[in-house]
Each structure stands twice: as structure tokens, then as C-alpha cells.
Amino acid sequence: MLHRRSLGTWMLKGLMALPLAGAFSMAQAQDDMPVARIEFNDGEVNTRMLELPARTRFRLEMVNTGKTPAEFESRSLGVEIVIPPGATRTRTVPPKLAGKYPFFDDFHMDTTQGHIILK
Numbered sequence: 567m568l569h570r571r572s573l574g575t576w577m578l579k580g581l582m583a584l585p586l587a588g589a590f591s592m593a594q595a596q597d598d599m600p601v602a603r604i605e606f607n608d609g610e611v612n613t614r615m616l617e618l619p620a621r622t623r624f625r626l627e628m629v630n631t632g633k634t635p636a637e638f639e640s641r642s643l644g645v646e647i648v649i650p651p652g653a654t655r656t657r658t659v660p661p662k663l664a665g666k667y668p669f670f671d672d673f674h675m676d677t678t679q680g681h682i683i684l685k
Contacts, residue, residue, distance in 0.1 A: 599658070600624040602682055606649060608632035609674035620664035620684035626657045637672035643682070646672075 602624055605612040609632075618624050630636045630649040638655075639646045643662070649655050664684050671678035 601627055603627045603629065604638065604669070604680070605629045605631055606636035606638070606671055606674075606678065608634050609671070609677045611671065611678040611680055614680040615683060616680070617683045617685060621661045623661055624659050626659060627654065628656070629654045635673060636678075638669060639672045640667055640669040640682070642667045643669070645669075 600618050600622060602616045602618055604616070604626070606628070607630070626638070626643075626645060628636075628638045628647065628649050630651055630653055633651050635651060636649045637646065638649060642665075643659055645657050645659065647655050647657060662684055667682045667684065669680055669682060
């Protein structure tokens with residue numbers, strides 16, 4: 567025997583599938599995002615300058631290969647995060663205007679200053 571389903575049941579099933587479809591397309595879109603990888607190692611940083619496209623979301627990938635914690639901080643980008651020893655942290659940064667955005671390790675300010683340049 568066939569069961570007839572109401573229009574409301576079909577609409578409810580469709581609405582339940584929408585978040586899953588959105589999550590898949592968001593994950594796929596993030597894979598195309600530019601990545602700025604910065605490695606910290608006990609008061610040292612692997613790069614002092616990174617260039618990325620302006621007006622484009624990008625992902626910050628902060629890696630701490632050292633034995634002491636690091637704290638990535640960029641007030642102009644609005645990012646401040648502690649990276650424990652041996653850990654990796656990521657943050658997505660919304661589109662920003664072209665310019666020079668300074669960053670530093672707050673625990674080692676004298677030796678870990680750099681810039682992300684958006685062009």
C-alpha cells in the first residue's frame with residue numbers, strides 16, 4: 567500500500583537537507599582559500615613577511631614547533647590566539663583592504679615581529 571505524504575512533510579525533509587548542503591559547499595569553498603602559514607619556535611618565527619590577495623578571505627595557520635607556548639597577535643587583523651608547544655591553530659580572516667598588517671608573538675615580542683601584506 568502506498569502512503570501519501572503531505573506537502574508539509576516533503577518541505578520539512580527539504581529544509582532538513584539544506585544545512586547539510588550548505589556545510590558541504592562551505593567546506594569546499596574553504597579549500598580554495600589562500601593560507602598564510604606561520605611557524606613559531608621558542609622565540610623565533612619562520613617568516614617576517616607574507617603576501618596575500620586583498621579583499622579575499624584567508625586562513626591563518628599558526629604552528630608552534632617549539633617547546634614553549636607562543637601567542638600570535640595581530641590587532642589590525644583582529645586575531646589573538648595562544649598556540650601550545652607542538653600544536654597548530656587556524657583562524658579564518660574575513661576580507662580586508664590592501665595594506666600592511668603587523669603580527670607578533672606576544673610571549674617573545676623582541677624576536678617575532680612580522681607583517682602580512684595584502685595587495
